[in-house]
Structure formats: structure tokens, C-alpha cells
Amino acid sequence: MPPATPEPAARPLRVREDPAVRRQAILEAAARLFATHGFADTTVRDIGDEVAIKSGSLYHYFASKDAILEAVLREFLADLGTATAAIVSAGTSPRRQVTDLVRHAFTLMGERPYWVLTYQNEFLRLAGQPGFEFVAGESARIEAAWVAALTASAEAGDFAVDVPVAVRYRLVRDATWTAVRWYRPGEELDAAALAERYVAVFYGNHAAG
Amino acid sequence: MPPATPEPAARPLRVREDPAVRRQAILEAAARLFATHGFADTTVRDIGDEVAIKSGSLYHYFASKDAILEAVLREFLADLGTATAAIVSAGTSPRRQVTDLVRHAFTLMGERPYWVLTYQNEFLRLAGQPGFEFVAGESARIEAAWVAALTASAEAGDFAVDVPVAVRYRLVRDATWTAVRWYRPGEELDAAALAERYVAVFYGNHAAG
Amino acid sequence: MPPATPEPAARPLRVREDPAVRRQAILEAAARLFATHGFADTTVRDIGDEVAIKSGSLYHYFASKDAILEAVLREFLADLGTATAAIVSAGTSPRRQVTDLVRHAFTLMGERPYWVLTYQNEFLRLAGQPGFEFVAGESARIEAAWVAALTASAEAGDFAVDVPVAVRYRLVRDATWTAVRWYRPGEELDAAALAERYVAVFYGNHAAG
Amino acid sequence: MPPATPEPAARPLRVREDPAVRRQAILEAAARLFATHGFADTTVRDIGDEVAIKSGSLYHYFASKDAILEAVLREFLADLGTATAAIVSAGTSPRRQVTDLVRHAFTLMGERPYWVLTYQNEFLRLAGQPGFEFVAGESARIEAAWVAALTASAEAGDFAVDVPVAVRYRLVRDATWTAVRWYRPGEELDAAALAERYVAVFYGNHAAG
DNA sequence: CATGAATGAGAATTCATTCAT
DNA sequence: GATGAATGAATTCTCATTCAT
Numbered sequence: 001m002p003p004a005t006p007e008p009a010a011r012p013l014r015v016r017e018d019p020a021v022r023r024q025a026i027l028e029a030a031a032r033l034f035a036t037h038g039f040a041d042t043t044v045r046d047i048g049d050e051v052a053i054k055s056g057s058l059y060h061y062f063a064s065k066d067a068i069l070e071a072v073l074r075e076f077l078a079d080l081g082t083a084t085a086a087i088v089s090a091g092t093s094p095r096r097q098v099t100d101l102v103r104h105a106f107t108l109m110g111e112r113p114y115w116v117l118t119y120q121n122e123f124l125r126l127a128g129q130p131g132f133e134f135v136a137g138e139s140a141r142i143e144a145a146w147v148a149a150l151t152a153s154a155e156a157g158d159f160a161v162d163v164p165v166a167v168r169y170r171l172v173r174d175a176t177w178t179a180v181r182w183y184r185p186g187e188e189l190d191a192a193a194l195a196e197r198y199v200a201v202f203y204g205n206h207a208a209g
Numbered sequence: 210m211p212p213a214t215p216e217p218a219a220r221p222l223r224v225r226e227d228p229a230v231r232r233q234a235i236l237e238a239a240a241r242l243f244a245t246h247g248f249a250d251t252t253v254r255d256i257g258d259e260v261a262i263k264s265g266s267l268y269h270y271f272a273s274k275d276a277i278l279e280a281v282l283r284e285f286l287a288d289l290g291t292a293t294a295a296i297v298s299a300g301t302s303p304r305r306q307v308t309d310l311v312r313h314a315f316t317l318m319g320e321r322p323y324w325v326l327t328y329q330n331e332f333l334r335l336a337g338q339p340g341f342e343f344v345a346g347e348s349a350r351i352e353a354a355w356v357a358a359l360t361a362s363a364e365a366g367d368f369a370v371d372v373p374v375a376v377r378y379r380l381v382r383d384a385t386w387t388a389v390r391w392y393r394p395g396e397e398l399d400a401a402a403l404a405e406r407y408v409a410v411f412y413g414n415h416a417a418g
Numbered sequence: 419m420p421p422a423t424p425e426p427a428a429r430p431l432r433v434r435e436d437p438a439v440r441r442q443a444i445l446e447a448a449a450r451l452f453a454t455h456g457f458a459d460t461t462v463r464d465i466g467d468e469v470a471i472k473s474g475s476l477y478h479y480f481a482s483k484d485a486i487l488e489a490v491l492r493e494f495l496a497d498l499g500t501a502t503a504a505i506v507s508a509g510t511s512p513r514r515q516v517t518d519l520v521r522h523a524f525t526l527m528g529e530r531p532y533w534v535l536t537y538q539n540e541f542l543r544l545a546g547q548p549g550f551e552f553v554a555g556e557s558a559r560i561e562a563a564w565v566a567a568l569t570a571s572a573e574a575g576d577f578a579v580d581v582p583v584a585v586r587y588r589l590v591r592d593a594t595w596t597a598v599r600w601y602r603p604g605e606e607l608d609a610a611a612l613a614e615r616y617v618a619v620f621y622g623n624h625a626a627g
Numbered sequence: 628m629p630p631a632t633p634e635p636a637a638r639p640l641r642v643r644e645d646p647a648v649r650r651q652a653i654l655e656a657a658a659r660l661f662a663t664h665g666f667a668d669t670t671v672r673d674i675g676d677e678v679a680i681k682s683g684s685l686y687h688y689f690a691s692k693d694a695i696l697e698a699v700l701r702e703f704l705a706d707l708g709t710a711t712a713a714i715v716s717a718g719t720s721p722r723r724q725v726t727d728l729v730r731h732a733f734t735l736m737g738e739r740p741y742w743v744l745t746y747q748n749e750f751l752r753l754a755g756q757p758g759f760e761f762v763a764g765e766s767a768r769i770e771a772a773w774v775a776a777l778t779a780s781a782e783a784g785d786f787a788v789d790v791p792v793a794v795r796y797r798l799v800r801d802a803t804w805t806a807v808r809w810y811r812p813g814e815e816l817d818a819a820a821l822a823e824r825y826v827a828v829f830y831g832n833h834a835a836g
Numbered sequence: 837c838a839t840g841a842a843t844g845a846g847a848a849t850t851c852a853t854t855c856a857t
Numbered sequence: 858g859a860t861g862a863a864t865g866a867a868t869t870c871t872c873a874t875t876c877a878t
Contacts, residue, residue: 019862038334040249044848056849057863065848121330124390125247160369160413163406167398170391171384171410178383181333189376197372201380204369204413228837253873265875266838274873437858456752458667462852474854475859483852539748542808543665578787578831581824585816589828592805593798599751600797607794615790619798622787622831646841671869683870684842692869 023061025051027075028114030068035117039069039125069122070131076115077138080108088145094153095199095207098172101146102202103195105176110185117180146173153203160204172202232270234260236284237323239277244326248278248334278331279340285324286347289317297354303362304408304416307381310355311411312404314385319394326389355382362412369413381411441479443469445493446532448486453535457487457543487540488549494533495556498526506563512571513617513625516590519564520620521613523594528603535598564591571621578622590620650688652678654702655741657695662744666696666752696749697758703742704765707735715772721780722826722834725799728773729829730822732803737812744807773800780830787831799829 029050033042044065048055062068087100109116123139126132147169154165163171176198185191200206238259242251253274257264271277296309318325332348335341356378363374372380385407394400409415447468451460462483466473480486505518527534541557544550565587572583581589594616603609618624656677660669671692675682689695714727736743750766753759774796781792790798803825812818827833 022862036333038247038249040247041334043846045846054864056851056865059849060862124245125250161406161409161415163410167403167406168410170388171407174387174390175380175384178387179379181383182379188373194376197370197376198380200370201372201377201411201413204410206370252871263839264873265840268874269837454751456665456667458665459752461850472860473852474861477853478858542663543668579824579827579833581828585821585824586828588806588809589802589825592808593802596801596805597797599801612794615788615794616798618788619790619795619829619831622828624788649841670867672867681843682868683844683872686870687841 019061022051022053026053026058026061026068027072031072031076031112031114031118034069034072035114035121039118039122066131069118072115072118073122073126073132073135076112076119077135077142081138081142083108084142084145088149094149094156095158095203097149098146098153098202099195099199099207101149102172102176102199103192106179106183106191106195106198109177109180109183110191113180113183116177120177120180143169143173158203168202175202228270231260231262235262235267235270235277236281240281240285240321240323240327243278243281244323244330248327248331275340278327281324281327282331282335282341282344285321285328286344286351290347290351292317293351293354297358303358303365304367304412306358307355307362307411308404308408308416310358311381311385311408312401315388315392315400315404315407318386318389318392319400322389322392325386329386329389352378352382367412377411384411437479440469440471444471444476444479444486445490449490449494449530449532449536452487452490453532453539457536457540484549487536490533490536491540491544491550491553494530494537495553495560499556499560501526502560502563506567512567512574513576513621515567516564516571516620517613517617517625519567520590520594520617521610524597524601524609524613524616527595527598527601528609531598531601534595538595538598561587561591576621586620593620646688649678649680653680653685653688653695654699658699658703658739658741658745661696661699662741662748666745666749693758696745699742699745700749700753700759700762703739703746704762704769708765708769710735711769711772715776721776721783722785722830724776725773725780725829726822726826726834728776729799729803729826730819733806733810733818733822733825736804736807736810737818740807740810743804747804747807770796770800785830795829802829 030047033046045055048058083104088097126135151165239256242255254264257267292313297306335344359378360374448465451464463473506515544553568587569583657674660673672682675685710731715724753762777796778792
């Protein structure tokens with residue numbers, strides 16, 4: 001029960017912003033905090049502070065702290081899924097597809113490192129969690145695209161060294177995506193250059209003229 | 210996409226005797242829980258439950274929850290540092306050293322996955338944290354060993370593809386160590402076989418006779 | 419043992435026109451919710467939902483959640499007071515008056531169970547609460563009417579068993595009004611028939627010729 | 628002005644009491660608060676205050692606020708069930724049994740009014756709630772005992788007025804148990820005397836010699 | 837050594853209420 | 858009038874930590 005006689009209270013500074021903009025700002029802030037402190041160590045107050053809102057007001061935009069994480073992951077996976085699908089259905093050569101996938105990954109890691117990290121860090125914990133089934137589902141779809149491109153490239157004889165595709169996929173995936181933990185664009189090599197070198201190593205040679 | 214992580218083993222250790230044994234059991238349990246649930250989501254009670262002890266009693270062995278994490282990381286890094294040093298000071302060829310480093314990593318991921326995961330997961334968060342400076346320090350020492358071996362190998366002309374050592378180091382390190390999220394010994398390939406294939410890809414060829 | 423209580427009717431009223439009509443709809447909805455969930459467990463949003471209005475808009479009709487409860491009780495007690503006064507000033511015989519009071523109670527419990535329940539459930543809690551003094555006041559007036567009728571009936575020698583009027587009043591009142599927790603018109607006996615039987619028991623005999 | 632002497636620090640006053648005693652004290656306090664303010668309006672802090680404990684410490688004794696309510700109801704219903712069973716299986720006459728049931732009710736209302744009120748007030752809300760099925764179950768058992776005694780008494784021709792047992796049961800039950808809202812022992816009539824009069828009214832006559 | 841009771845500092849969440857639009 | 862956004866105070870519950878026994 002709230003107090004029967006509320007005090008006048010100091011005039012609250014109402015900054016009326018576009019709700020959609022503020023919603024996105026919340027996701028942006030949450031992703032950053034989740035990535036740097038971990039979901040468990042991020043409080044809704046922390047998130048509120050970042051967007052100059054009281055923590056209680058967050059609940060106008062999201063039903064719970066979990067729902068914020070869910071929204072971050074949904075948006076991230078939707079974007080990644082779309083980009084991935086575009087690359088592998090472009091009709092380009094297998095090696096080109098692999099290169100584009102890696103390059104896109106580096107670009108994404110440069111542009112939205114916190115979203116990538118949030119996804120990576122929370123993936124395991126969310127495995128069976130109700131409401132988060134889409135994470136495994138969408139991840140599997142993306143994985144299938146990578147595996148398909150790598151398989152086609154192997155069948156085309158592109159690789160200098162022969163290893164099972166399951167092994168190669170993991171090596172490529174892990175080497176590529178873990179770069180989010182150190183890659184910062186603007187330092188040394190940009191995304192395209194870095195991707196070029198990674199792909200060269202993966203193939204054991206440079207792209208054929 | 211994202212590397213899967215091993216399930217928590219459900220074996221409550223029951224050690225009544227040697228305090229040192231119990232201390233080690235606590236670290237094992239803690240590492241497993243930290244790796245599977247995250248440090249923040251692991252309660253001292255959870256740890257106590259695993260070793261059949263009340264949470265209050267943990268404080269006879271460790272000063273705090275943080276101290277348990279610290280002990281886990283110290284032991285892990287000490288062991289890893291020792292093994293790493295042994296490999297790179299064995300007087301073997303550069304490629305042999307790199308191969309041994311990778312093989313040792315796979316072996317370690319098979320034997321102590323939870324320690325590896327704990328280290329990886331908490332590394333970023335612990336960056337500046339007081340009391341955890343040793344993590345960055347020891348990590349740097351190990352990194353130096355890997356970089357040295359890779360540099361020597363590059364100078365020996367072992368690699369099919371030429372890339373800056375800083376780039377190659379990260380690719381190799383990330384591809385290798387992230388395998389902890391999916392590698393389970395006893396399935397398909399063992400540590401040695403897997404390491405062999407990884408190294409072949411890294412070099413773009415198989416070891417010269 | 420304990421009296422069961424009626425289920426909440428799920429009919430969201432949609433009144434767009436007359437403010438007075440909407441005001442009344444709010445009271446109906448509020449009474450239903452207060453009766454079924456309790457005042458404390460009813461949110462202003464719940465009330466708004468029932469009348470298809472946002473909770474903020476309720477404040478155009480009532481100054482506070484408390485004010486809604488107050489209005490419910492005021493209206494209920496006013497109606498009950500009026501009906502009671504009419505019965506006891508009708509110039510009928512004491513037993514007739516008692517019978518009419520009981521019958522009216524059953525009728526009211528059939529027609530407006532939620533208002534009766536709200537009154538009963540919140541009565542104790544509202545005892546000393548400022549702004550709710552009218553509850554005790556009006557209740558006392560109604561009680562006086564019942565006691566007067568019972569006293570007159572006792573003096574007329576209507577009762578088979580002799581007990582102090584204070585005791586009889588409470589027995590009669592409690593037995594009668596608590597029926598709201600189980601009485602549903604249309605099942606078995608109607609209000610008049612039920613009142614008849616109740617009164618017969620209260621008197622220890624059936625009404626004389 | 629008092630000297631600026633440093634505070635001696637807040638020595639945590641550890642009053643080491645028998646846990647079972649404190650547990651019961653919590654239930655006692657909780658029942659009182661639930662009865663007077665309602666469950667929803669009682670905070671765990673309120674309960675803690677009553678037993679000079681911090682609210683967090685309550686969770687050493689009960690898993691949740693709900694669990695406290697559950698314990699109150701379980702204890703209450705167990706005691707009531709036992710007493711009821713003893714009365715109806717004593718081999719006494721039906722009217723004696725009814726009288727004993729009513730008398731016991733008044734005694735209980737005198738001794739533990741808050742438990743009775745808590746039961747009555749929260750009964751409805753707990754209807755379908757998981758974990759509270761025992762409430763309906765135990766209540767039904769007690770109701771059966773009352774109905775059996777009343778039926779037997781009716782068959783023995785004890786009642787001056789004839790009404791369906793379902794009606795009579797409710798009238799008797801409601802009149803009796805609702806007395807908890809006003810009955811305070813030590814005023815005017817004691818439990819036995821009050822029960823005697825209530826029963827006389829219920830029967831329409833005084834017990835046969 | 838081990839424990840159970842206790843604490844206090846938060847944590848997420850709820851909700852009556854306000855008010856600019 | 859109506860609404861949605863915002864608030865702030867309160868609520869239940871959690872948990873690392875302490876400490877007398």
C-alpha cells in the first residue's frame with residue numbers, strides 16, 4: 001500500500017523523447033553492460049542510469065530484465081541471420097561466401113561488439129531456458145549456412161589441408177568470432193584486411209586469381 | 210554459432226578427512242559451478258552443497274567467495290605457466306613447440322574444462338580488479354611463449370601463408386582455446402589427433418617428414 | 419467450514435458515453451474486484467481494464483484508489499440504510515419487520531454480492547481510518563434498526579427461546595449476512611424462501627397464522 | 628553539547644533463543660498481523676519487527692511469506708481437525724456433539740482469534756492456489772463432521788423447526804464462526820454460556836432434561 | 837572445525853499517482 | 858477527457874559474510 005498522504009515531491013524533469021528511440025537506447029546500454037559486466041552483474045538500475053531513467057520506468061518498455069536480454073538477442077540474431085542468408089544466397093563462389101561471412105563477422109564485431117559479446121557470453125546459460133528457444137534455433141540456422149559454404153569450398157578443392165568439415169567449421173568459427181574480445185576497428189587492420197588474412201590462413205593459401 | 214559448453218557433472222564429493230583434500234575439492238566444485246553458472250550466479254551455498262559442507266564452513270578455507278575464484282585462477286595459471294615453459298624450453302623445433310602447445314591445450318581442455326572456462330569467462334571482468342593483477346601478468350607470460358614459438362616458426366619459413374605474428378597468434382590462440390566449449394575427449398578425435406589437424410590448418414600444410 | 423465466495427464475473431464493461439454511467443461502471447468493477455481479490459490485491463490498472471480505460475484516466479473520476487472504495491461503501495451503506503429505514507418504519511409487526519430485514523438481506527446478497535462482500539471484508543480494517551468514519555456511523559444506525567425490531571419481537575413474546583437481545587442480534591446478523599459467501603439466487607431456494615426458513619429457525623417456530 | 632566521542636559501533640545484539648520457540652513466535656505474530664491487516668497488507672518486515680528479527684532472517688524459518696501463511700493454516704486446521712474428530716467420535720448424543728462443536732468453536736475463537744480470522748479471511752483467495760490444497764481438503768473433513776452431527780440430531784427429532792440440513796448447517800456454521808469478529812472472552816458471557824444460548828436458538832428449545 | 841542463526845546491503849519488481857501532451 | 862510515460866517508495870527475496878556455540 002502506498003502512503004495515504006503523498007508528499008508534494010520535487011518536480012520531476014520530464015524529458016519527453018521518442019519512445020522507440022529510448023527503447024533502442026535501453027537495448028544499446030543493456031548490451032554494453034551485459035557484455036562488460038555480465039548479465040548477472042548488471043542491475044536494472046545500472047541500465048536505467050545509462051539512459052537517465054529510473055529503474056522502475058524500464059518496466060514500461062520491457063517486462064523484466066530477462067526481456068531486455070531477450071530483445072537484445074532477438075535483434076542481434078535477426079540481423080545476423082539476414083546478413084548471413086544474403087551472403088550465402090548471393091550465387092558467388094564458395095570461397096567468396098566464406099570470405100564474406102568472415103568479413104561480415106569482423107565488421108559486425110567492430111560495429112556492435114557488445115551485442116556479439118552478450119550473445120556469446122549468455123548463450124550457454126540460455127540453452128534450455130523457456131522463452132529463449134529462438135537462440136538455439138537461429139544459431140543452428142546460421143551454423144548451417146557456414147557449414148554449407150565450407151563444405152562447398154572443400155568440394156571445390158580450395159583448401160590446402162584436408163580436415164573433416166565439422167572440425168574445420170569449429171576452427172574457423174571460433175577463430176573468427178572470438179576476435180570480438182580484442183578486435184577494435186581503426187587499429188592496424190580494418191575488417192576487410194583482417195578477414196582477408198584470416199581466410200588466407202584458413203585456406204592455407206591466397207585466393208586464386 | 211556459439212560454442213556450446215559442457216554440462217555440470219553432478220557428483221557431490223564427500224571428503225571428510227584431510228583439510229588439504231577438502232580445500233582442493235572446494236576448488237574443483239567451485240570451478241565447475243563458475244564455469245557452468247557463472248561466478249555471479251554461483252552462491253557460496255552452491256559450492257558448499259557440492260562438497261557436503263555448510264556455506265559458513267567454507268570460510269575456514271577461504272576468506273571470501275572472491276578468494277575462491279582467485280585460488281582457482283592462481284592454480285590454473287600456475288599449472289599452465291609451468292607446462293608452457295616446459296614446452297618452449299625443451300629445445301625442440303619451433304613447429305614442434307607450437308604443436309606441443311596446441312596439443313597440451315587440448316589435453317588440458319579435456320582434463321580440466323571447468324578451470325579453462327572459468328579463466329576465460331572471468332578474464333575480461335577481472336582486468337583491473339585489485340587482487341587479480343596476477344591474472345593479466347601470468348597471461349602475458351604465457352602469451353609471450355606462444356608468440357615466441359610462432360615467430361620462430363615463421364622465421365623458419367614453416368607457414369604456407371604469411372601474416373603478421375600478432376594476427377596469427379590471436380587466430381591460433383582463439384581457435385585453439387575456444388574449443389573448450391565443445392571439445393569432449395573420447396568423442397571422435399582425441400587431443401593429439403585434433404591438435405594435429407588444427408596445427409596442419411594453421412600452417413597450411415602437414416609437418417614436413 | 420468457511421464460506422465460499424463467488425467467482426469473478428468476466429464481463430468487461432465498455433461504456434463510452436455518459437460520465438455518470440462510466441463512474442458507476444467503475445464502482446461496479448471495483449466492487450467485484452475488491453470482493454474477489456481483496457482491496458490490497460486489486461490494482462487500479464485491474465479496475466481500469468474492466469472498464470476499458472487506462473488507469474490514469476480513473477483519476478478523472480476518483481481522487482485515489484481509496485476514494486473508489488469509499489464511494490463503493492458510501493453508496494452501499496446509503497442504499498442499505500434507506501431500505502432498512504423503510505422496513506422498520508412501515509408500521510408492520512415486529513416479526514414482519516425482522517422477516518423483511520432478513521429477506522431484504524438475501525435479496526441484496528443476490529443482487530449485489532460484491533458490494534456486500536467488499537463491505538464485510540474491509541469493515542474491520544477501516545475501523546479507525548480517517549475518511550471512513552461514516553462506515554461505523556451508518557453501520558451503527560442499521561444495527562439499531564435490527565436491534566429495535568428484535569427487541570420489539572422479543573417483548574411481543576415471539577421467540578421460542580429467550581436470550582439477551584445483544585446475543586440474538588449477533589446470531590441473526592451473522593447467520594444472515596455471512597450467507598453472501600455461498601448464496602447464489604436461482605439455486606434451490608430463492609431469497610424469500612431462504613429468509614423464511616432462516617427466520618423460522620431464529621424464532622424456533624413458524625410464523626403464527 | 629555532547630562530546631564528539633566516536634560511536635562504540637553497533638554490536639549486533641544476538642539473542643540466541645530456541646529456534647522452535649522463535650518459529651512459533653513468528654507464526655503467532657504473523658497470524659495476528661494477517662488477521663488485523665490482511666495478508667496482502669502485512670509485510671515480512673512487519674512480521675520481523677514483531678519478533679525483533681530482521682525480515683531477511685525470517686527466511687531461515689520459512690521459505691517465503693506464503694509459507695508462513697501455509698504454516699499458520701496447517702497448524703490451525705490440524706488442531707481444529709483433531710478437536711472436531713474427538714468430539715464427534717466421543718459416542719455422545721447428537722445434540723451433545725453439536726453443543727460441543729459450538730462450544731469448542733467459541734473457546735477457540737477466544738483463545739486464538741487471529742488464527743480463526745486468518746483462516747476465514749484467506750480461505751477464498753487460497754481456493755485453487757498450489758500448495759494450499761490441504762485447506763479445502765481439511766475444511767471438507769470438518770464440515771462433514773458438523774453435517775453428520777446435525778443430521779443425526781435432526782433424525783432424532785431434536786429440532787423445533789424443520790429445514791434442510793444443508794441450510795441448517797450453513798446457518799449454524801455462519802452464526803457460530805462469524806462470532807470471532809466480536810467475541811472476546813471475559814466480557815459478559817464465557818464460551819460455554821454463549822454456546823449454550825446459541826445452541827438453544829438453533830434448536831428452538833433448551834436441551835431436554 | 838563445523839554449524840546454524842543472524843544480518844545488512846542490495847536485487848528485481850510492483851504500483852498508486854502525476855502530468856504533459 | 859484520455860493517455861502513456863515517468864516516478865519513487867515499498868515489497869519480497871537473495872546472499873556473502875559473521876560469529877557464538
